[in-house]
Amino acid sequence: MNLLKVENLAVHYGASKALFDVNLVIGEAEVVALMGRNGMGKTTTIKAICRMIAAHSGSIGFAGHDLLALPAHKAARLGIGLVPEGRRCFAPLTVRENLLASARPGHWDIERVTGLFPGLAERRDQRAGSLSGGEQQMLAIGRALMTNPRLLILDEATEGLAPVVRQEIWSVIARLKADTGLAILVVDKSLRELTAVADRAVIVERGATVWTGALDNLSPDLTNRYLGV
Numbered sequence: 440m441n442l443l444k445v446e447n448l449a450v451h452y453g454a455s456k457a458l459f460d461v462n463l464v465i466g467e468a469e470v471v472a473l474m475g476r477n478g479m480g481k482t483t484t485i486k487a488i489c490r491m492i493a494a495h496s497g498s499i500g501f502a503g504h505d506l507l508a509l510p511a512h513k514a515a516r517l518g519i520g521l522v523p524e525g526r527r528c529f530a531p532l533t534v535r536e537n538l539l540a541s542a543r544p545g546h547w548d549i550e551r552v553t554g555l556f557p558g559l560a561e562r563r564d565q566r567a568g569s570l571s572g573g574e575q576q577m578l579a580i581g582r583a584l585m586t587n588p589r590l591l592i593l594d595e596a597t598e599g600l601a602p603v604v605r606q607e608i609w610s611v612i613a614r615l616k617a618d619t620g621l622a623i624l625v626v627d628k629s630l631r632e633l634t635a636v637a638d639r640a641v642i643v644e645r646g647a648t649v650w651t652g653a654l655d656n657l658s659p660d661l662t663n664r665y666l667g668v
Contacts, residue, residue, distance in 0.1 A: 441500075442467050442622050443488070443590055448497035450480075450487050450646075457483045460647040461497070465590065470616050470623045472637040472654065474666060480646040481626045482524060485594050488624075489521050490514045502589065516543075520588030524595045524626075526579040530568030534559050537567050537578055538585050545587025546619075552581040555611055573604030580611065591615070593625045597632075605629070612636050630654070630666070642666070 443465040450458040458480050465471045473481050486492045488499055490511040499506040506514050515521075529537050538549050553560035556577040562570065567578055576596060583591055593612070597605040609632045615621050616636055627633055633640065634654040642650040642665045650661060 440467050441465070442469075442502060443624070444498075444500045445484070445488065446498045446500075448484065448487060448499065449495040450483055450492060451495045452492075456495075456646065458487070458646040461643060462648045463641040463651070465622050465624055467589075468616075468620045468622055469639070470612070470625065470637045472633045472640040473624055473626045473643070474628075474633070474640050475643040476666065480643045482594055483646075484643065485521070485592055485624075485626065488514075488592070489519060515586065518587075518589030520583035520586045520591045522576075522579045522583045522591070522593045522596055524598070526572075526575045528567040528570075528575050528578050528582070531566060533564050533566055534570070534578055535563045537582055541582045542585045543587050547584040547587050549585075552584055555584075555614070556581055573600050573607075576600060576604070576608065580608070588621070590622045590624065593623065593627070595626055595628075597627055597629060605632075609636070628666075630657075630662070 441464050445461055445463045448458055448461040461480065461484050473484065475481055487494050490506060490509060494507055502517055504517055529540065535549065538552060558574060559577055559581060567575060570578065580596065597608050612623065613636050615623065637654055639652060640654050641648055644665050649665060
């Protein structure tokens, strides 16, 4: 059953056309990779799904609801949890306060989140602004999980982090896939790690979907054409 369905999505920034024809589908408990070179429309697609920007045309359906008819806060309450690019933790608040700020009833609570990221348990009373970049990224993921979403969106969650931290985050994504019914949309450039966790991939090029399929079927020619530098 489809949880999220984006069809023929177009988004404009004033006179500039950012998205022309983006299409993607995510099923219940499915992990989908959203891929493409920088500036091709991945983050704009995520912002449209989360209702942070308006769509010019097309449709976005989530759990039987028309997202284009809803403001951002109501879309989030349907069960969309976002880990934004750049983390954006509440710097003056402690780790615990950051987690409580987004808490909604459900499976995920502080104990389960800190069990997933033990380093956060040791820093519950530490201000988020004083954490390392990797710790802030873990906090951002934990904060999104505290909303108890049906769909978790990770926008460049491993970008700029140390290799050991990146590996920890990939391990967490694998655990979430194996142990929960959570659907995940993940934007990342790490093809090897994505292949290990993603059921399918969607590639966008210049604001349009150009390829969809299992990453094992992504040929070297397509990789060079759409993902190469």
